[in-house]
Each structure stands twice: as C-alpha cells, then as structure tokens.
Amino acid sequence: MARLIVIVPLVLLVGFKLATWLMERRTAKLKTATEAAKATVARVEEATRPTIYPSEHGLVGRAELVRDPGLTGPDVDAALAALEEGDWRPAAGLLAAAAGDHDRRWGLVGRFAEPAAADDAWLLAWRAEQPDSADAALLALDALIDLAWEVRTGYSASQVTAERWAAFRKVLADAEAAAAEAVRLADPGDPLPFVAQIPLAMGQSWDNERFLALWQEIVSRDPHNFSAHSNALQYWCAKWKGSHEKMHAFVDAAIAAAPEGSLLSAYKLHAYYEQFQRDKAPREAYAAPEVQAAADAVIAALETTDADERHRRYAHGWLVWVLDRAGRPGDAMPHLRALGRFVPIPWSYWNDPVEKFVNERVDIVLAATAE
Numbered sequence: 001m002a003r004l005i006v007i008v009p010l011v012l013l014v015g016f017k018l019a020t021w022l023m024e025r026r027t028a029k030l031k032t033a034t035e036a037a038k039a040t041v042a043r044v045e046e047a048t049r050p051t052i053y054p055s056e057h058g059l060v061g062r063a064e065l066v067r068d069p070g071l072t073g074p075d076v077d078a079a080l081a082a083l084e085e086g087d088w089r090p091a092a093g094l095l096a097a098a099a100g101d102h103d104r105r106w107g108l109v110g111r112f113a114e115p116a117a118a119d120d121a122w123l124l125a126w127r128a129e130q131p132d133s134a135d136a137a138l139l140a141l142d143a144l145i146d147l148a149w150e151v152r153t154g155y156s157a158s159q160v161t162a163e164r165w166a167a168f169r170k171v172l173a174d175a176e177a178a179a180a181e182a183v184r185l186a187d188p189g190d191p192l193p194f195v196a197q198i199p200l201a202m203g204q205s206w207d208n209e210r211f212l213a214l215w216q217e218i219v220s221r222d223p224h225n226f227s228a229h230s231n232a233l234q235y236w237c238a239k240w241k242g243s244h245e246k247m248h249a250f251v252d253a254a255i256a257a258a259p260e261g262s263l264l265s266a267y268k269l270h271a272y273y274e275q276f277q278r279d280k281a282p283r284e285a286y287a288a289p290e291v292q293a294a295a296d297a298v299i300a301a302l303e304t305t306d307a308d309e310r311h312r313r314y315a316h317g318w319l320v321w322v323l324d325r326a327g328r329p330g331d332a333m334p335h336l337r338a339l340g341r342f343v344p345i346p347w348s349y350w351n352d353p354v355e356k357f358v359n360e361r362v363d364i365v366l367a368a369t370a371e
Contacts, residue, residue, distance in 0.1 A: 052365045058337045059361065065354045068317075068342040070310055071107030083115050088126040095135040099187075102222050103308060106192055109142050110227075116143035117150065134185040141182045142196050144175040148203060172203045191221035191228070198231035202240050211235060224258050226311055233267055237274040244275050261304040263311050268294040269318035273346055286325035295322050299331075317344035324360065329367035336364060 054061050079090040091112050098105040116123045116139055123143065126136045148171035151164055160168075179200065182193035194217040201211050218228050229251075236242035236250045251271045258264045272294070276285050285291070298315050305312075316335040323332035347357040 050362065050366055052362050054361075057333070057365050059365075060341045062354070062358050064341045065343055065357065066341060067348050067353050068310070068313060068344040070110050071104070071308075072310070076108070076111055080111065080115065083112065083122055086122045086125070088122045092126060092130075092133070092135060095139075102191055103226060106195060106225075106227050107308070107310065109139055109192065109196075112139055113142040113146050116140070117146040132185060134182070134187065134190070137178070137182040137185045138192055138196065141175060141178040141193065144171055144178050145196065145199050145203075148172045148175060149199065152203075168203065172200060175200050176204075189221055191218045191225055194218045194221075195225060195228045195231070198228065198235060202231075202235050205241065208241060211241065224254075224262060224264060226264065226308075229254050229264055229267055230270075233270060233274070237271075238278050239274070244278070247271050247274060261301045263298070263301055263305055263307045263315050265294070265297045265301050266311075266315040266318050269298060269322050270345075273318070273321070283325050286322050287327060291322060292326055292328075295319060295326070313339055313342055313344050317346070320364070321346055324364050324367075329364045330371045332364055333368050336361060 052059075075090075075094060079094055082088075082090040091108070095105060095108050095112075098108055120140075120143060123136065123140060126133065127140065130136060148168050151171055152160055152168040153164065179193060179197050182196065186193045194214055197214055201214060206214070215232060218225060222228070233247060233251060234240060236247040238244055238247070242250075248268075248271055251267045255262070255265050255268060269291075272286070272291050275281070298319055302312065302315055302319075307315075316338045319335040320332045320339070323329070323335070343353045343357045347353040347360070350356040
C-alpha cells in the first residue's frame, strides 16, 4: 500500500509534465502560424494598397525623396564634399561669410557638425592652425553634443544601457568644457554658443532656473532665433523638464513677441504634436478649433514672409500633418507640393521617414481627389 501511494503521484506528475510540454508545443506552433499569417496579410495589403502617380499631382517621385538635411545649396554641398577629403577651408569660408547672420551661420554649423562628429580629423587640423577661431570652437561644441546624443541613441531612457549612459555623460562633460571655450572666443553679441547649449541643458537635466538664465543669454542677443526656439520647445515639453502648460506658455509668448508674419507661429503646431503624442490623443484631436486656428495663422504667415526655405519647409510640413488629421486634405495639398523632395519633421522622427511620408502622402492625395 505504501509503494502504491508513492507510485501514483509519480505517474500523475509525469502525465502533468507531458501534458504541459504538449500544450507549450502547440502554443509555439500556433504562435508561429499566427505570425506567418500576419506576414502574409501584410504582404497582401502592401500589394493591394492604393497608390498614386506623384507627377500627376505636382509631387516628386519616391526615388527623389530624402530626409530634410537642413540648410542646402551648391556651396554647402561643395564644402561638405571638401570635408570628406579633409579640407576644412571651404567650410570655414562659408561660416566666416555668414558672420552676423545668426540663422544662416547656425544652419551651416548644423550641416558641418555631423561629419565632424563622425571624423573630427579635419576639425582638429583647423583648430591646430587657427586656435582662436570662434567658428571652429562653436563647431567643436556642436559636434560633441551631436556625438553625445548619438551615443545615447533615440531610445527611451529605460532602454538605454548603463554603458551608454556613462559614455553619454562623459561626452556631455566634454561638451560643457567646449561650451566655455566657445563662449570665450565668440563675439560678445553672438548667441550661437548659447543656442548650442540647449541640448546640453536637456542631457544634463538642468533645472528651470538655470535654463532660463541660458535663455536670457540667447534672447538678449537674438530674441527671435528660429532654431533656439525649436530646441527650447523640446526642453519645455512634458517629456523633458516642463509640462504641456509650460510648453504652450513658452510658445505663445514667443509668437506674441515675434514680428508680424513670423514663422515662429509654426511652433504652435509642433507644441500640439508634442502634447497629443504624450497623451496618446486620437487623430481627431487635431480638428479642435484652437488647433485649426493655429494652422490658419501659419498659412497666413507663409503668404507674407520671405523666411529661409528650410524654415518654410518646417511650416509646410507641420501644416500637412495637422490639416490631414483635421480632415482638410485639399488644404494640405499645396503644402505637400511645397515640400518638394524633402521629408521634414515630424516624419523624420521615424526610423524610415520616407516610407512613413510616402504612405501618408498617398492617403492625402486620394482623400483630396475624392473631395
């Protein structure tokens, strides 16, 4: 009887393990079959997805589309090509020629910082030959900040490894020292060494008081600097060191103080995007009267301003995004055409911005045609 008591539980245990193994195996097979079915459906949907002929609607073909690089022009392209060969002089010449034009100079810094972050041999050579160059010092600062954020990656904080966090902080510390050097060498009226520090403030989690001191350095030199407002909006949004209320208060104050027709008005659309993304708001949120009033203000500004083309692309891009989601595809079409071959933000936030943009463009055109 004692042996029977021992054997029966063993039999039951083996049976239970066998049943569990069979269940797990069936579940795995079902999961594999489900994933295969989903992949098949996705392929069928892609093959049968409605499409358009872009040229029939005044749009460029998919093959011509590129992520918006910022400031463009033959002279910029030539300088970038020279940097690939290690020749920094054309880039230095463009920066020197832009002295006093804070907006263009910052656009040039943005284009030249990326190759410097990838390989700074030419920048080191420039600094060795011209150790007191304010342009080279500013470029070194921005390149370090670019490098820091590349090290961190664009993943959410919880997904960044401890090793990357450590490297990120180390590069930002180097950037902080570079910022002091850039300020020392700069013309007293130059806002750009301070503009360049906004991502540093975000990376080091400066409190609001310290950031406001930095902001005062910027606006006292250039109160309506376009790029400074772009980065400051990020600082004041809820995902960084602000909130929806602080972000909108910042944007509203900037728009109110800007000259009539300023494209700073487009930042209101960007602010709504940050708010709605954070809140996971439905697509229909963009149809709210206050959002549409903001969009109409940007449309009016575009009709009167002679702003730099890249700032116009910024405004056109946000109008396409907002008007489409508000059920105004026909109104979005002229702004879609105005983008030309460039894919701006917010599509550039995606891993494949061209793919994201093309799919949305098809939907806009089809909806506008249906109207």
